[in-house]
Amino acid sequence: MNLNHLYYFRALAKEEHYTRTADNLSITQPSLSHAISCLEGELGVKLFEKQGRNAKLTKYGQLFLRYVEQSLAMLDEGKRILTEASGLDGGYIDIGYIYTLGSHFIPQVINHYMEKKGENHIRFSFGQGTTKRIIQGLKEGKYDFVFSSYIKDEENLEFIPVAEEELVLITPKDHPLADEKSVNLGDTTQYDYIYFSKNSGLRNVIDQLFSKVKGYPKIAYEGEEDSTVAGLVAAGFGIAIVPNIPLLNTMDVSVIPISSPEIHRYIYLVTLKKKYLAPVAEEFVEFVKNNYSVKG
Template sequence: MNLNQLQYFKILAQEEHYTRAAQMLSITQPSLSHAIAQLEEELGTRLFEKKGRNIVLTRYGKLFLPYVEESLKVLEEGVQRTRELNGSKEGIIHLAYIYTMGSNFTPKMVRNFLDAYPDYHIDFHFTVGTTGDILAGLKEDKYDIVFSSYQEGEPDIEFRKIGNQKLVVAVPKDHPLAIHGSVDLRDTIAYPQIYFEKGSGLRPVIDQMFEEINQFPKVAFEMEEDSSMAGLVAQGFGIAVMPDIPILKSLNLKTLEISHPVYERSVYLATLKKHYLSPVAKSFIQFVCQQTEGR
């Protein structure tokens, strides 16, 4: 059993598809198949079984996976700490972010950081999800840094504000409200709405807006992320209160300012308190905070 076999097993378990896993690992599919077969032979059991066109973990594979993930994580931390003692400017940053920060803020911030520190050799690993999911992952030590909404009741997480996102009402271009440039939230109640699901950090913010006017919309669909919401709005499935993100400009819809109640959604950089962070992760945090100071 060797390190490559364990890494291959982890990626294949995530992808559940040999071709995709091989592409991610930059190896050939036969090489991946051979490595997994050797691992299974050494363990004396099957780790995967076919399910349609994909493969899934057997119960033995499911048992083995968390031990592999933990072992690789410990090894990665050991490599990073050893490099740091040697003064290396190399490392891995596991960065997770909410959907609304994926099209512009996060890629731009990472690119600016790498351009500002050309002597650093950093491998960013990205994950996207809802605030609830990625903060849960942060507490499970899956991520070093998270860009998310604020969440109450998280004493072990430090939240640093890094900006605001304006909320708008998105409507189809042929919608009755589209003749306006702005709208009172009370004027949206008559129309079915596309709403963020409960796991989203925006859900309590938008709930609070409707509580302020003491009225609540008829929810046609609940969605996890904003680009799908925008697509449904553009096709006439409803209207939506959502962040004013770049993708809205490319779709067949119109965005309306909200004249009342006026809200902005704050976004945060979140890390675990009293938790080890590599020097490169600390440098990235400092850079983000400097770039967003005063926002």
């Protein structure tokens, strides 16, 4: 069933006159007549009957009109919502990010973007998790883009470094290392560690650090996200390497800079290379690239 024919049918039902309806639709009267004939042929009933120069709905036309109006109203509403969702002056952006970014980086970027953008109707939806989980969400279409750690062998993903995150050692307040001004990781392997699980993007980064000092820590417990790891440290279960996030200032832990080995921990903006992005999401990605890209 031709969608234009349904719009023509609704217009003729309202105007009840072929010539005026054709003029309103900016089509010829024969084109309008042909459209109505096609509909009637497809439905097997007469939709209009002539009364002088007017065209009145038959009882079948009146019945059909109710459903046509409902259907076209839904389509028009869908078009309106889609236009709003994808437009540059408003719309929806779905963002995924790793746990460490929720308290500072993401709010900072959003606030910066909104200041640059000015008055608009953009709405954001946020999801957080481990790198593995939010990357999977990106692939499944849950997010327009994500901020995460780097993952190897992902040819369909583009990783753009947008921030460098400092990693520090945290210990309980009464730990032997608690008062150190800085530490060499090679001197910490004798102590129990709270380690990030394999689902975390930090796991590989921290493994690489210990490979440089040719030592490996004793893993007492594992956790997926930063607050859990820091909480276990504060409770005295071990020490840990974590991003230096504001949350640490509120916890009963000592925060110690790592002097060796040299650390470069990057946060990446991740997009699917062949995925279509609505204009509003594409503009946001370009904003992040232009304002936050760093050399990884």
